[in-house]
Amino acid sequence: DAKTTQPPSMDCAEGRAANLPCNHSTISGNEYVYWYRQIHSQGPQYIIHGLKNNETNEMASLIITEDRKSSTLILPHATLRDTAVYYCIVRVVSGAGNMLTFGGGTRLMVKP
Amino acid sequence: DADVTQTPRNRITKTGKRIMLECSQTKGHDRMYWYRQDPGLGLQLIYYSFDVKDINKGEISDGYSVSRQAQAKFSLSLESAIPNQTALYFCATRQGASGELFFGEGSRLTVL
Numbered sequence: 534d535a536k537t538t539q540p541p542s543m544d545c546a547e548g549r550a551a552n553l554p555c556n557h558s559t560i561s562g563n564e565y566v567y568w569y570r571q572i573h574s575q576g577p578q579y580i581i582h583g584l585k586n587n588e589t590n591e592m593a594s595l596i597i598t599e600d601r602k603s604s605t606l607i608l609p610h611a612t613l614r615d616t617a618v619y620y621c622i623v624r625v626v627s628g629a630g631n632m633l634t635f636g637g638g639t640r641l642m643v644k645p
Numbered sequence: 646d647a648d649v650t651q652t653p654r655n656r657i658t659k660t661g662k663r664i665m666l667e668c669s670q671t672k673g674h675d676r677m678y679w680y681r682q683d684p685g686l687g688l689q690l691i692y693y694s695f696d697v698k699d700i701n702k703g704e705i706s707d708g709y710s711v712s713r714q715a716q717a718k719f720s721l722s723l724e725s726a727i728p729n730q731t732a733l734y735f736c737a738t739r740q741g742a743s744g745e746l747f748f749g750e751g752s753r754l755t756v757l
Contacts, residue, residue, distance in 0.1 A: 574753075576737070577746070578750050579747075635689075636687045
Protein backbone atom coordinates (compact mmCIF):
# COMPACT_ATOMS: atom_id res chain seq x y z
CA ASP A 534 0.00 0.00 0.00
CA ALA A 535 1.13 3.53 -0.78
CA LYS A 536 2.46 5.60 2.08
CA THR A 537 0.62 8.72 3.18
CA THR A 538 1.83 11.97 4.75
CA GLN A 539 -0.38 14.10 6.98
CA PRO A 540 0.33 17.13 9.17
CA PRO A 541 0.54 16.02 12.80
CA SER A 542 -1.94 18.58 14.07
CA MET A 543 -4.41 21.27 12.99
CA ASP A 544 -6.77 23.71 14.66
CA CYS A 545 -10.18 24.80 13.41
CA ALA A 546 -12.77 27.23 14.75
CA GLU A 547 -16.15 25.78 15.61
CA GLY A 548 -18.64 26.27 12.76
CA ARG A 549 -15.95 26.73 10.15
CA ALA A 550 -14.87 24.20 7.55
CA ALA A 551 -12.01 21.92 8.50
CA ASN A 552 -9.77 20.98 5.57
CA LEU A 553 -7.43 18.08 6.30
CA PRO A 554 -4.77 17.40 3.67
CA CYS A 555 -3.14 14.10 2.81
CA ASN A 556 -0.25 13.46 0.46
CA HIS A 557 -0.04 10.08 -1.27
CA SER A 558 2.34 10.75 -4.14
CA THR A 559 3.15 7.05 -4.73
CA ILE A 560 -0.46 5.93 -5.02
CA SER A 561 -1.16 3.27 -7.62
CA GLY A 562 -4.02 3.31 -10.09
CA ASN A 563 -6.00 0.66 -8.24
CA GLU A 564 -5.59 2.11 -4.74
CA TYR A 565 -8.45 3.84 -2.98
CA VAL A 566 -8.15 6.68 -0.49
CA TYR A 567 -9.87 5.99 2.86
CA TRP A 568 -10.42 8.29 5.82
CA TYR A 569 -11.07 7.19 9.39
CA ARG A 570 -11.14 9.15 12.61
CA GLN A 571 -10.50 8.23 16.24
CA ILE A 572 -12.13 10.21 19.00
CA HIS A 573 -10.04 10.09 22.17
CA SER A 574 -9.25 6.39 22.76
CA GLN A 575 -12.34 4.96 21.09
CA GLY A 576 -12.15 2.58 18.14
CA PRO A 577 -11.56 4.32 14.80
CA GLN A 578 -14.65 5.24 12.81
CA TYR A 579 -14.98 5.09 9.03
CA ILE A 580 -15.68 8.44 7.36
CA ILE A 581 -15.44 8.19 3.60
CA HIS A 582 -13.45 6.70 0.73
CA GLY A 583 -12.89 7.34 -2.98
CA LEU A 584 -10.88 6.34 -6.04
CA LYS A 585 -10.84 9.22 -8.52
CA ASN A 586 -13.96 11.31 -8.22
CA ASN A 587 -14.85 13.59 -5.38
CA GLU A 588 -17.16 11.98 -2.85
CA THR A 589 -19.63 13.35 -0.32
CA ASN A 590 -21.66 11.75 2.44
CA GLU A 591 -23.44 12.91 5.57
CA MET A 592 -20.17 13.25 7.47
CA ALA A 593 -17.71 14.81 5.04
CA SER A 594 -16.49 15.48 1.53
CA LEU A 595 -13.40 13.99 -0.08
CA ILE A 596 -11.58 15.92 -2.76
CA ILE A 597 -8.97 13.97 -4.75
CA THR A 598 -6.64 15.84 -7.09
CA GLU A 599 -6.67 14.93 -10.76
CA ASP A 600 -3.25 13.27 -10.55
CA ARG A 601 -4.44 11.45 -7.38
CA LYS A 602 -1.23 12.35 -5.54
CA SER A 603 -3.07 14.16 -2.78
CA SER A 604 -6.51 14.54 -1.25
CA THR A 605 -8.39 16.72 1.22
CA LEU A 606 -11.04 15.69 3.71
CA ILE A 607 -13.52 18.48 4.34
CA LEU A 608 -15.74 18.73 7.40
CA PRO A 609 -18.06 21.53 6.26
CA HIS A 610 -19.14 22.86 9.66
CA ALA A 611 -16.81 21.55 12.33
CA THR A 612 -18.19 21.03 15.84
CA LEU A 613 -16.41 20.38 19.11
CA ARG A 614 -17.33 16.70 18.73
CA ASP A 615 -15.20 16.54 15.57
CA THR A 616 -12.06 16.91 17.70
CA ALA A 617 -10.22 13.67 16.91
CA VAL A 618 -7.26 12.09 15.14
CA TYR A 619 -7.97 11.72 11.41
CA TYR A 620 -6.24 8.95 9.47
CA CYS A 621 -5.73 8.96 5.70
CA ILE A 622 -5.08 5.50 4.25
CA VAL A 623 -4.60 4.24 0.72
CA ARG A 624 -5.08 0.62 -0.19
CA VAL A 625 -6.01 -1.79 -2.92
CA VAL A 626 -9.59 -3.01 -2.66
CA SER A 627 -8.97 -6.57 -3.81
CA GLY A 628 -6.74 -9.51 -3.17
CA ALA A 629 -5.76 -11.26 0.01
CA GLY A 630 -3.44 -8.67 1.45
CA ASN A 631 -5.65 -5.61 1.53
CA MET A 632 -4.91 -4.70 5.09
CA LEU A 633 -5.50 -1.21 6.34
CA THR A 634 -2.32 0.41 7.65
CA PHE A 635 -2.82 3.34 10.01
CA GLY A 636 -0.07 5.95 10.30
CA GLY A 637 0.16 8.80 12.79
CA GLY A 638 -2.78 10.79 11.43
CA THR A 639 -3.68 14.46 11.99
CA ARG A 640 -4.89 15.56 15.40
CA LEU A 641 -7.69 18.06 14.72
CA MET A 642 -8.61 20.38 17.54
CA VAL A 643 -11.90 22.23 17.07
CA LYS A 644 -11.98 25.32 19.27
CA PRO A 645 -14.98 27.39 20.43
CA ASP B 646 -25.40 -3.58 22.38
CA ALA B 647 -22.23 -2.96 20.40
CA ASP B 648 -21.76 -4.80 17.12
CA VAL B 649 -18.13 -5.57 17.97
CA THR B 650 -17.57 -6.42 21.63
CA GLN B 651 -14.20 -6.76 23.31
CA THR B 652 -13.53 -8.30 26.72
CA PRO B 653 -12.00 -7.39 29.04
CA ARG B 654 -12.07 -3.62 28.54
CA ASN B 655 -9.26 -3.11 31.03
CA ARG B 656 -6.73 -5.57 32.40
CA ILE B 657 -3.67 -5.23 34.58
CA THR B 658 -1.35 -8.21 34.72
CA LYS B 659 2.20 -9.17 35.61
CA THR B 660 5.15 -10.07 33.45
CA GLY B 661 5.10 -13.72 32.38
CA LYS B 662 1.36 -14.21 32.75
CA ARG B 663 -0.79 -15.59 29.94
CA ILE B 664 -3.50 -13.20 28.80
CA MET B 665 -6.40 -13.67 26.40
CA LEU B 666 -8.40 -10.85 24.85
CA GLU B 667 -11.74 -11.83 23.35
CA CYS B 668 -13.60 -10.30 20.45
CA SER B 669 -17.11 -11.18 19.33
CA GLN B 670 -19.22 -9.64 16.58
CA THR B 671 -22.89 -9.68 15.63
CA LYS B 672 -22.42 -8.16 12.16
CA GLY B 673 -21.96 -11.49 10.40
CA HIS B 674 -18.71 -10.29 8.83
CA ASP B 675 -16.20 -12.80 7.48
CA ARG B 676 -13.00 -10.84 8.19
CA MET B 677 -11.65 -10.02 11.63
CA TYR B 678 -8.55 -8.13 12.72
CA TRP B 679 -6.52 -7.37 15.82
CA TYR B 680 -4.68 -4.03 16.06
CA ARG B 681 -2.42 -2.57 18.72
CA GLN B 682 -2.10 1.13 19.53
CA ASP B 683 0.66 2.66 21.63
CA PRO B 684 0.10 6.09 23.22
CA GLY B 685 0.12 8.91 20.66
CA LEU B 686 0.72 6.56 17.73
CA GLY B 687 -1.31 4.99 14.94
CA LEU B 688 -2.59 1.42 14.83
CA GLN B 689 -0.41 -1.55 14.01
CA LEU B 690 -1.89 -4.78 12.63
CA ILE B 691 -1.12 -7.87 14.73
CA TYR B 692 -3.12 -10.67 13.06
CA TYR B 693 -6.06 -11.00 10.72
CA SER B 694 -8.44 -13.72 9.63
CA PHE B 695 -10.55 -13.96 6.48
CA ASP B 696 -12.62 -16.93 7.64
CA VAL B 697 -12.84 -19.60 10.32
CA LYS B 698 -9.50 -21.40 10.64
CA ASP B 699 -7.79 -18.82 8.40
CA ILE B 700 -4.99 -16.97 10.24
CA ASN B 701 -2.54 -14.44 8.81
CA LYS B 702 0.29 -12.51 10.45
CA GLY B 703 0.28 -8.75 10.40
CA GLU B 704 3.06 -6.22 11.00
CA ILE B 705 3.81 -7.11 14.63
CA SER B 706 2.78 -10.72 15.32
CA ASP B 707 5.77 -11.74 17.46
CA GLY B 708 4.72 -12.50 21.03
CA TYR B 709 1.05 -12.91 20.07
CA SER B 710 -1.18 -15.74 18.86
CA VAL B 711 -4.80 -15.82 17.75
CA SER B 712 -7.65 -18.26 17.40
CA ARG B 713 -10.69 -18.08 15.08
CA GLN B 714 -12.86 -21.03 16.06
CA ALA B 715 -16.13 -19.45 14.97
CA GLN B 716 -17.03 -16.76 12.47
CA ALA B 717 -18.19 -14.44 15.22
CA LYS B 718 -15.22 -14.85 17.56
CA PHE B 719 -11.54 -13.95 17.26
CA SER B 720 -9.33 -14.15 20.33
CA LEU B 721 -5.85 -12.71 20.87
CA SER B 722 -3.42 -14.36 23.30
CA LEU B 723 -0.21 -13.19 24.89
CA GLU B 724 1.48 -16.41 26.00
CA SER B 725 3.94 -14.67 28.32
CA ALA B 726 3.15 -10.99 28.71
CA ILE B 727 5.97 -8.43 28.86
CA PRO B 728 5.82 -4.73 29.82
CA ASN B 729 6.31 -3.43 26.26
CA GLN B 730 3.03 -5.13 25.33
CA THR B 731 1.25 -2.53 27.44
CA ALA B 732 -1.06 -0.90 24.91
CA LEU B 733 -4.61 -0.37 23.72
CA TYR B 734 -5.84 -3.30 21.63
CA PHE B 735 -8.61 -3.04 19.05
CA CYS B 736 -10.57 -5.74 17.29
CA ALA B 737 -12.17 -4.91 13.95
CA THR B 738 -14.42 -6.64 11.43
CA ARG B 739 -15.17 -6.20 7.76
CA GLN B 740 -17.32 -7.92 5.16
CA GLY B 741 -15.30 -8.86 2.12
CA ALA B 742 -12.40 -6.96 0.63
CA SER B 743 -14.03 -3.59 0.10
CA GLY B 744 -16.20 -3.01 3.13
CA GLU B 745 -15.41 -0.50 5.81
CA LEU B 746 -13.77 -1.61 9.05
CA PHE B 747 -15.91 -1.65 12.20
CA PHE B 748 -13.93 -1.38 15.41
CA GLY B 749 -14.62 -2.50 18.94
CA GLU B 750 -14.25 -0.15 21.89
CA GLY B 751 -10.77 -1.35 22.74
CA SER B 752 -9.08 -3.34 25.50
CA ARG B 753 -6.53 -1.50 27.58
CA LEU B 754 -3.80 -3.89 28.76
CA THR B 755 -1.15 -2.99 31.32
CA VAL B 756 1.72 -5.38 31.96
CA LEU B 757 3.68 -4.64 35.14
